[in-house]
Amino acid sequence: MRRLLWPAVVLVLLLALNVFFTPSFFSIQVRDGHLYGSLIDILRFGAPLILVALGMTLVIATGGIDLSVGSVVAISGALACLQISQDAGVFTAVALALGLCLVLGAWNGFLVAGIGIQPIIATLILMVAGRGLAQLITGGQIITVNSEAYKVIGGGYWLTVPFGVLIVLAVLGITAFLTRRLALGMLIESVGGNAEASRLAGIRSRGIILMVYAFAALCAGVAGLMISSNVSSADGNNAGLWIELDAILAVVIGGTSLAGGRFSLGGTVLGALIIQTLTTTVYSIGVPPETTLLFKALVVTAVCLIQSPSFREKAFRRRGRTAPPSPAHEEKVRVTA
């Protein structure tokens, strides 16, 4: 759990900063039959990022990376909205969109595991081509749909709780169960540690890799449905733009190593929440738009530095304090999420 300490501290600090500017920041009320408040907003708008980051976590755990998730987000929303605008049922539209996402993810997995292309190159192909595909589906237009049922996915509520948050909880629960209660998580980490050694040990490395890319694309697909459903429209150009970078950042903040071999689902969720809280903070404390990116960069730099054991050691030593017990061996201890 120690590994999650620092991200948690940063999240609490960010939330506290908000209270300083907006005293009612923590208040949650029931309005129009659903929960209402800044914290709910963070969860709601953070839900797509959490989903994408969850998929990314498993991909990164195998030592890979998926740059195409942003494009998959756009494709999923575009296809669903196109179907609905052509009078297809919401379930058909959602199933078609998610089915296409699975195919795209399997394609990524095939390029990486089957052909052996480096993940960053293999997924770069879909990142570029996928944007084009999304624009092809929408015809470069913004498709607006009027479907109450579709709106529920990203903008609706169930038992006063935002529906998107429930989806995230379900996906998180299933993923945590599969990877932490069953052997799957260990297999993924093993493949990330050394794919060839794992194969020789009897693990189907290729199948595992194919699966994590398909899972990442499926998560991105659900996130895409949420984003487009929230505003009842599909925007092939802007939906999910740069979300892959936010997702990778969330995974890294959460303490998952980019080298693969270990991962932390809880850390990823914390990381994604930090990023969304940061965005909300920018709006509520009124950082001028011109300096927003700089502000975010400073916070992210601080988060990354504070997470680094060697930096902490140096910083503390310079102040003449006793260094904390050497964290060198702690890194190797595997912590369950």
Next chain:
Amino acid sequence: MLKRISALVLAGLTAMSVAACGSGGSGSAGSDGGDGSGGGDGSITMGFSQVGAESGWRTANTKSVQESAKAAGITLKFSDAQQKQENQIKAIRSFVQQRVDVIAFSPVVESGWDTVLKEAKNAKIPVILTDRAVDSKDTTLYKTFLGSDFIEEGKKAGQWLVEEYKDVTETVNIVELQGTTGSAPANDRKAGFAEVIGAEPKFKIIASQTGDFTRAKGKEVMEAFLKSNPDIDVLYAHNDDMGLGAIEAIEGAGKTPGQDIKIITVDAVKDGMQALADGKINFIVECSPLLGPQLMDLAKKVVKGEQVPARVVTEETTFTQEQAKQVLSTRQY
């Protein structure tokens, strides 16, 4: 094996980059022949770099350009920059390399164009700016600027607000959803609006953030505004789409858009006009995207070498809720 794979990857990447540069141009070889200083006879080839498709307004603009190019018999090489300046610079460079007769583009941001425009000028290809201006001291870099006067639009929005609240004496709390940071419409609509309302101290802009001209961002930012500023009287959004996103946020907060919070937007796209007619928006300043025909006329003139005015303003109006109801059925976009 490894060699073969890397060769495969290389081939794939090359194909990708070639496709990206070509951007819809099988006709590049043809235009190579009849190029040069853009002489009189033969068809005109125009390279057009669009900002993206960030809103309904932009897509109407794209359509207008494409359709009127067809009608005017001008070969159009269209390139979508996806909101990124580097993409636009790349597109303009490739237009210069393909030696098109005239380049038209809507700059995604105001500054940083001097180098690439000089390249076009050195290649003797005239440049027309559409819809958005560039912030350059050297006005010889482009022939003319066709588009709306964004400062005027901001002023119109401000004037309506001043008129609407002329009997009110207490403070009017305004929140502002800005367009893409650094873009001309965002800068000018903000400045024009601030200039008019600045004359009366009762008008107070309590929060102002960018919503990137998109619905999703407009909604997200407005949600945050509603939490951090409980007492909002007026929303001024730099385009309809952000306003439409904000309306959803306001409704989600249990307030009535158009009544509890008065909403002013700019653009007048169909979805926006519908919301205006439904009483959810109070006032829209029009910013017409249908500048294709004017653009093609100008293009023909500059290719022939005729003099054109340095600034051409598109014809625009404003809409109240009653006016919106009347014209809604006849709106083209």
